[in-house]
Amino acid sequence: MTVRMTDAPGDYDEVNVEVLDVLVKGTSDTGENGWISIGTFTPQVYNLLDLTGGFNVVLANNVLVPSGNLGQIRLLLGDNNTVVKDGVTYPLNTPSAQQSGLKIKVNTILLPDITYNFLLDFDVNQSIVVEAGSSGNYNLNPVIRVVSNSTSGIIKGSVTTTPPGVQVLAAVDVNGTVVSAFTNAEGKFQINGIPAGTYTLTLTPDSTSGLLPVSIENIVVENGQATNVGVQVLE
Structure with a gap:
């Protein structure tokens, strides 16, 4: 099994997250x-x-895991997390991630002798929460989509x-459900x-x-x- 991490970008200069480990669990219980x-x-x-425009980072590469149910994937984060906005760096708080990690429900069956690739797709716009009031603190409330290459495809372009x-x-x-991604600095999106299906x-x-939206019809995804x-x- 291979696990990669990518991002749907948001309105920040940088969103820096320290990743210490990635773990899996066969069940969905909270223990x-x-x-x-x-x-x-x-x-x-x-x-x-x-990690935009098709770029990603490999967190687990060709790891053997037991076949059967895959309940959850968990990212264990460190405490060196920051947000850069308008050139200013702010601490990015992860209230529960250092203790218990970011737990992402998968609930899929892994068949024997098949290679699975999972992509953890962060939505930065929805994941960064600015605290109300004058504190100006930034909290990470992660919105992450788990994508498997065996059950989905990709639309990309520039x-x-x-x-x-x-x-x-x-x-x-x-x-x-609207699924989206912003273009990166080179104009690429994925x-x-x-x-x-056809989209x-x-x-x-x-x-x-001042530019108008454009729609492209009949895009076939396999x-x-x-x-x-x-x-x-x-x-």
């Missing part, structure tokens, strides 16, 4: 017994905003804008975890740009495959 460490990486700080450098939100509706992709530029829509021009 502390039964966790297995599968991390194959050196604990370090990752800027989640570096956007050029006039004027250049406008950030664009790429989004598709999956059975009533939307993970899209079940097989309409909507590209929505920053509202201050499980385990990446559908590349190429370069889209907004002007």
